[in-house]
Amino acid sequence: MKKAINLRNIKISNSEKIELIMNLSTMIAAGISILSAVESLLEDAKGNQKIVLQTLNDHIFQGKHVYSAFAEFPQIFDKVTVNIVKAAEESGTLDVVLKDIKDNTRKEMEFNDRLKSALMYPILIMIVFVGVLLMILVVVIPKISVVFLRLKVELPLATRVLMFASDIVVNKTIPFILISTALIGIVGYVLKKYSKIIIQPLLSLPVIAPLVLKIDLTRFTYSLYLLLNSGIPITIALQLTEEVVVKKEVFAIIRKTYDMVVSGKNMSEGLKKGKNIIPSIMIKIIEAGEKSGTLDKSLHDVSEYLDYEVASSVKTATALLEPIMLVVVGVLVGGMMMAIIAPIYGLIGSVTAK
Numbered sequence: 001m002k003k004a005i006n007l008r009n010i011k012i013s014n015s016e017k018i019e020l021i022m023n024l025s026t027m028i029a030a031g032i033s034i035l036s037a038v039e040s041l042l043e044d045a046k047g048n049q050k051i052v053l054q055t056l057n058d059h060i061f062q063g064k065h066v067y068s069a070f071a072e073f074p075q076i077f078d079k080v081t082v083n084i085v086k087a088a089e090e091s092g093t094l095d096v097v098l099k100d101i102k103d104n105t106r107k108e109m110e111f112n113d114r115l116k117s118a119l120m121y122p123i124l125i126m127i128v129f130v131g132v133l134l135m136i137l138v139v140v141i142p143k144i145s146v147v148f149l150r151l152k153v154e155l156p157l158a159t160r161v162l163m164f165a166s167d168i169v170v171n172k173t174i175p176f177i178l179i180s181t182a183l184i185g186i187v188g189y190v191l192k193k194y195s196k197i198i199i200q201p202l203l204s205l206p207v208i209a210p211l212v213l214k215i216d217l218t219r220f221t222y223s224l225y226l227l228l229n230s231g232i233p234i235t236i237a238l239q240l241t242e243e244v245v246v247k248k249e250v251f252a253i254i255r256k257t258y259d260m261v262v263s264g265k266n267m268s269e270g271l272k273k274g275k276n277i278i279p280s281i282m283i284k285i286i287e288a289g290e291k292s293g294t295l296d297k298s299l300h301d302v303s304e305y306l307d308y309e310v311a312s313s314v315k316t317a318t319a320l321l322e323p324i325m326l327v328v329v330g331v332l333v334g335g336m337m338m339a340i341i342a343p344i345y346g347l348i349g350s351v352t353a354k
Contacts (some may be wrong), residue, residue, distance in 0.1 A: 007055060007072045012048045014109040017076060018102055020049060025098035034094070035060045052076065065089050080223045080240050087230035100226055107222075107307065111215075114311065118318040125325045129332065134169070136336055141166035144340060158339035199246070207317065213277065214310045216245040220254065221282070222303035228296040235261055249277050266290050282306070 012020075020041070027037035038057045045053050052073060059069035067086035070077040077085075081101055088097035145163045148155060155163075168176050223244045227237035238258040245251050257270025268287035271278045282302050289298025 005051065007051070008074055010048050010051055010073055011075045012052065014105055014112070016049050018105050018109070020052065021098050021102045021105065025095050025102060028098070029095040034066065066094065079243055080227060083232060083236070083240055084226050084230045087227075087232050091231055093230075097226075097230055100229070104222060104226065111307075111310065114314050118314055118321070121318070121322055122325045125329055129329045132333060133336070136340075137162070137166040137169045140340065142170055144344075148343060155343055156339065158335065159343055162336065162339050211310070211313045211317065212247055213250065214306055214313060216247050216250040217278070217282065218303055218306040218310055219244045220250065221299045221306060225296050225299035225303060228299065234267065234295075238267075249274070253277060267295070 023041055024034070024037055027040070028034060032040075035057070038053055038060060042050065042053045042057060055072055056066065056069040060066070065086065066089060067082050070085055071082045084097055084101065085094070088094045141162055145166065148159070148163075220241050223241045224237055227240060228234060232240075235258065238254060238261060242251055242254050242258075245254065253271065253274035256273050257267055260270035260273075261267055266287070268283055268290055271283050271286065275283065282305075285298050285302050285305075286295065289295040
């Protein structure tokens, strides 16, 4: 019996998502019916992308909407995307909205690529450091520890720690590997299960907090632009954008803004309540958009400006991170070498004194 697939756990890469949405948008814009477009794409689809297209095909064939099929895959299409597509289907602008979603996904992918590039250097440095550490523990320490033990000299704490670690790695290799693997697995499980609880303190760190704030505001303004541009009422749009941010402070400001809009006030008035967090230029542009009746365009302009700010911040953080990592690794390696050399100098000194 064939095992049922849990659609809620299905994922595809951003590049596959862009390809899927772009193909649908192009075909619909060319006058091809959505059912024919999906059937055409199904012929060459593979893996999870095929599952998405097959589900979409089944929904359309049964007379259901595209957004209902997208809602089956929360790991691929968030609530903002689903509601944008729903509004587009009702207004007959699905091809245009799909293009906007494609552009948004592309921006997200480009940002993730920038983050990966920024993290690649420190990760490489840490891998080199771990390699050097293992080499010292396996090759250097065992030979030196024999001499120290024979001479029965008083060793510094750092040297004793290195000798203890070397003994575990060299003489208890299998238990060391098993325990290390188990610890990595436990840490991975805890990080995955309690990621939201663990990540919040990290988001408040001095260097990370300003960057995360800008990312949140970029996602908030662009998502709100897409929703309003699709014809979704601002109250519903604000509720949906609560899910695209990660910082509690930004979430609270969006919730406060929603409450004020429901009570008949402008969105900019709600954002002013968080002026210590929300940039003044963002509030002024949104306020101008409300007065001129072009709020969606103003939100798009703000998101573009914030996106540029995020890119600059990532570039600056990367430039600062590289020398800091080199200094940290240099200090750690230097500390290990001193733990080895210090007792040797001590022995030489005692011999010279005699």
